[in-house]
Amino acid sequence: MSTDMHNLTLAQISKGLEAGDFTSVEITQHFLDRIDTLDQNDGGINSFITVTKDQALADAKAADERRAAGNATAWTGVPFAHKDIFCTDGTLTTCGSKMLSNFVPPYDATVVDNFKQQGAVCLGKTNMDEFAMGSSNESSFFGGVKNPWNKETIPGGSSGGSAAAVAARLVPAATGTDTGGSIRQPAALCGLTGLKPTYGRCSRFGMIAFASSLDQAGPMTQTAEDAAMMLNIMSSFDEKDSTSIDQAVPDYTDTLNNDIAGKVIGLPKEFFPDSLDSEMAATVKAAISEFEKLGCTVKEISLPSTDLAIPAYYVVAPAECSANLSRMDGVRFGHRCDDPKDIEDLYKRSRGEGFGDEVKRRIMIGTYALSTGFYDAYYVKAQQIRRLIKNDFVKAFEGVDIIMGPVTPTPAFKAGEHSGDPVEMYMEDKFTLSCNLAGLPGMSIPAGQINGLPVGLQMIGNYWDEANMLNMAHQFQQVTDHHKQTPANI
Amino acid sequence: MEWEVVIGLEIHAQLATKSKIFSGSSTAFGADANTQASLVDLGLPGVLPVFNEEALAMAVKFGTAIDAEIGKVSVFDRKNYFYPDSPKGYQTTQLHHPIVGMGHIDIDLEDGTSRRINVTRAHLEEDAGKSLHEDFSGMSGIDLNRAGTPLIEIVSEPEIRNAKEAVAYFKKMHSIVTYLGICDGNLSQGSMRCDCNVSLRPKGQEEFGTRTEIKNVNSFRFVEQAINVEIERQRDILEDGGSITQETRLFDANKMETRSMRSKEVANDYRYFPCPDLLPVVIDDDYIEAIRKTLPELPDQKKQRLMDEQGLSEYDAGVLTASRELAAYFEDVAVKCSDYKLAANWVMGELSAALNKNEVEIADSPISADNLGSMIARIKDDTISGKGAKSVFQALWEQGKGDQKGDNVDALIESLGLKQVSDSGAIEGIVDDVLANNDGQVQNYINAEPEKRGKMIGFFVGQVMKASKGSANPGMVNKVLKEKLDAKC
Numbered sequence: 001m002s003t004d005m006h007n008l009t010l011a012q013i014s015k016g017l018e019a020g021d022f023t024s025v026e027i028t029q030h031f032l033d034r035i036d037t038l039d040q041n042d043g044g045i046n047s048f049i050t051v052t053k054d055q056a057l058a059d060a061k062a063a064d065e066r067r068a069a070g071n072a073t074a075w076t077g078v079p080f081a082h083k084d085i086f087c088t089d090g091t092l093t094t095c096g097s098k099m100l101s102n103f104v105p106p107y108d109a110t111v112v113d114n115f116k117q118q119g120a121v122c123l124g125k126t127n128m129d130e131f132a133m134g135s136s137n138e139s140s141f142f143g144g145v146k147n148p149w150n151k152e153t154i155p156g157g158s159s160g161g162s163a164a165a166v167a168a169r170l171v172p173a174a175t176g177t178d179t180g181g182s183i184r185q186p187a188a189l190c191g192l193t194g195l196k197p198t199y200g201r202c203s204r205f206g207m208i209a210f211a212s213s214l215d216q217a218g219p220m221t222q223t224a225e226d227a228a229m230m231l232n233i234m235s236s237f238d239e240k241d242s243t244s245i246d247q248a249v250p251d252y253t254d255t256l257n258n259d260i261a262g263k264v265i266g267l268p269k270e271f272f273p274d275s276l277d278s279e280m281a282a283t284v285k286a287a288i289s290e291f292e293k294l295g296c297t298v299k300e301i302s303l304p305s306t307d308l309a310i311p312a313y314y315v316v317a318p319a320e321c322s323a324n325l326s327r328m329d330g331v332r333f334g335h336r337c338d339d340p341k342d343i344e345d346l347y348k349r350s351r352g353e354g355f356g357d358e359v360k361r362r363i364m365i366g367t368y369a370l371s372t373g374f375y376d377a378y379y380v381k382a383q384q385i386r387r388l389i390k391n392d393f394v395k396a397f398e399g400v401d402i403i404m405g406p407v408t409p410t411p412a413f414k415a416g417e418h419s420g421d422p423v424e425m426y427m428e429d430k431f432t433l434s435c436n437l438a439g440l441p442g443m444s445i446p447a448g449q450i451n452g453l454p455v456g457l458q459m460i461g462n463y464w465d466e467a468n469m470l471n472m473a474h475q476f477q478q479v480t481d482h483h484k485q486t487p488a489n490i
Numbered sequence: 491m492e493w494e495v496v497i498g499l500e501i502h503a504q505l506a507t508k509s510k511i512f513s514g515s516s517t518a519f520g521a522d523a524n525t526q527a528s529l530v531d532l533g534l535p536g537v538l539p540v541f542n543e544e545a546l547a548m549a550v551k552f553g554t555a556i557d558a559e560i561g562k563v564s565v566f567d568r569k570n571y572f573y574p575d576s577p578k579g580y581q582t583t584q585l586h587h588p589i590v591g592m593g594h595i596d597i598d599l600e601d602g603t604s605r606r607i608n609v610t611r612a613h614l615e616e617d618a619g620k621s622l623h624e625d626f627s628g629m630s631g632i633d634l635n636r637a638g639t640p641l642i643e644i645v646s647e648p649e650i651r652n653a654k655e656a657v658a659y660f661k662k663m664h665s666i667v668t669y670l671g672i673c674d675g676n677l678s679q680g681s682m683r684c685d686c687n688v689s690l691r692p693k694g695q696e697e698f699g700t701r702t703e704i705k706n707v708n709s710f711r712f713v714e715q716a717i718n719v720e721i722e723r724q725r726d727i728l729e730d731g732g733s734i735t736q737e738t739r740l741f742d743a744n745k746m747e748t749r750s751m752r753s754k755e756v757a758n759d760y761r762y763f764p765c766p767d768l769l770p771v772v773i774d775d776d777y778i779e780a781i782r783k784t785l786p787e788l789p790d791q792k793k794q795r796l797m798d799e800q801g802l803s804e805y806d807a808g809v810l811t812a813s814r815e816l817a818a819y820f821e822d823v824a825v826k827c828s829d830y831k832l833a834a835n836w837v838m839g840e841l842s843a844a845l846n847k848n849e850v851e852i853a854d855s856p857i858s859a860d861n862l863g864s865m866i867a868r869i870k871d872d873t874i875s876g877k878g879a880k881s882v883f884q885a886l887w888e889q890g891k892g893d894q895k896g897d898n899v900d901a902l903i904e905s906l907g908l909k910q911v912s913d914s915g916a917i918e919g920i921v922d923d924v925l926a927n928n929d930g931q932v933q934n935y936i937n938a939e940p941e942k943r944g945k946m947i948g949f950f951v952g953q954v955m956k957a958s959k960g961s962a963n964p965g966m967v968n969k970v971l972k973e974k975l976d977a978k979c
Contacts, residue, residue, distance in 0.1 A: 240540060327577060379763055
């Protein structure tokens, strides 16, 4: 047992437990101590909303017993954390909102259950933008999260708590969800590997909905190997989710070492506009050249509808969320205003008090877009654009194995920098949204740094091609060390 | 001015599925509040709907029964509105792509004619819960047991022209869904509810007038009353030069009026859009045909068969097939006694009268179909007279009301002493005695003109019945008397 166990990857922890180098209780306690000293104190990172210390230690003990009984899996006793969007039976699940600041679900999300079945040890629930709406984690009712690389900057969002927690090595890995870039963008800004799978790969049951047709859960890890290990258990066909797809789940770790020579990488010219920050362009292109050294070829392609992704997304996602969030009405659970006069008053004040500005803004945008007289001009048009975007990708994948580009326009920005201008904030997602609109898998891997802050390389795969993406990412990580960099003073 | 009434009905029928349309909870009526509401029915954060295929099969069955187009791709939409008994803040329904498209039914009118009414569509949707305003001192209770119960909403074309037609339409729909076994048809428990859209227009005008919608009318009688009072209300306004406000109204049966429901500041905009949690429901011809093959005999077919094969009048056949329970009861009686006409007379006559008088439904009839059939068989084989049968009927009724298992029909006839004398020797003996004791009347008979003798024979019949203490077979008495008297003339 060493004092820098927190720098171990998931795969290393799994092997260490297996080899008896340390127990689950020991490593769990080690991470809990780090959370205490680095996260939950004044001026800390604030990446956790809830730390389930007692439960984690009990689960770790049970995992050690399971291992002793000879029933351990690769995941038994391995610590990790859940984004606070996943319902956890008996544990506060806030979705980053005052509205759900008292909500204790009576059930587990399917993804949560998948981890429990393996005997994995959840350390707590990570901070996030309120109802997953945001790109900086500044919309959380529980306060912003600091980027461990530079505490004046934001960690990205909406899975900013998960990203910061892994970057600060408070947990080896965490779950995230991605509706328009909420896994990939914070992964990029925190120097992590993040994967948003094909829509339908992971069950959405128990994952509090933001935009149902776009939401997808995925891993946020230090390495592609860890992401494969996580995706192995996050993926499942679920009869409780009608949009879950009954597609066999391969062992994603099996194909990590396949030879990637000969793969064709498509670079959409729309992802490298003249306006793109030159350092960002150079860093991303340098990363891509590493793939060429591994025998891949590069080809310029075009995704002509790329510019339409932001307007289409900011109609579809708000429209769906405007209905999804209607159940937060103060009647059966969640925040309720004091002394309502009547039902109208109860609705108005409970929702008025319970939701933050960004959530209200999106509910209003969505309500407007679905209104009589505007539906055809906005919602129907946005769905048509969605088809165009999908068709662009389908056509592109006829000639390439994978598409690459930047994840974000810039590295992490300072807290408060974009919070006054929602549209500027929305532009953060311009390279990530189209994946969600098309339902394709997308990934972010560390590609280098600009001014001491990490930036990501985005990989977009064809439908159900996660194994190929993880394989390519893993091979890249065998010849680069961007993913091994950690923030100073952590 | 002469006005034409335009009526369209929207009927909500709860489907008799075992579980709810999007969750595994039971749909049984009457459980303790919120004991049949799962996480999905409660609309907790994170839960997702899963479509119940039994509801699909029932809706398709309905569609094939009304000869409708079936939607091979139907889509669930969200209808957004806030109400405490709507836990998700939207109702999952079908707007643009319903499971059942244009179809039709024939309604039976009081004058014996029938009329075709087209059905615009029928779509699947979820029922809401219930708000309970009593017993919570200043607050309201919410019971979500009903939330998520599958409904089909059946929308008629605006082709109905008066309240009686509306009732006939509602009754026919009731009869079809209960024959199909897809709805229990229990109006008082809310299994079927009717919204009535009513408008008036000057006769001859093509354009529709402004309509009002009377919500949630839950009995046949109320549909007729509600529509009639609404027609009157609209007519008064229009004839005074006023205009009708498009609104939803409630019928108050005590005050015999409709009144505007709490007025909203603005009209509801439901902001329908396709539910992203549910995939489009795609079915093929094989699926539809397989369901079509399971269709039972429907009321119109049964009526036609009773007319064609059993010689019942159109009226009788119509009455007897109007409800599935009555039709089933009647056919059991008819099969038991092998006489459809006699069975029809008894079921529509004595039995219906007794049921109405005692306000008992046919399903709860104290006299079983089997017993009634046996009794009618005893009339047919001359064991009892028609008059005696009425006593047997009465005794069966009384016996059926109690809990104790009564005598069977034959034992009852025996114990009541109603077995009639059909032995011609015995009857001739009585007749001879009566004729011998009433010489004066016999002479009058002989002297009367032949055409007047028919009426005079009644006196002798009465005497013979009296002498036999009512047990003589009246048909035989008549026959023997006539033979003997005519022999004297």
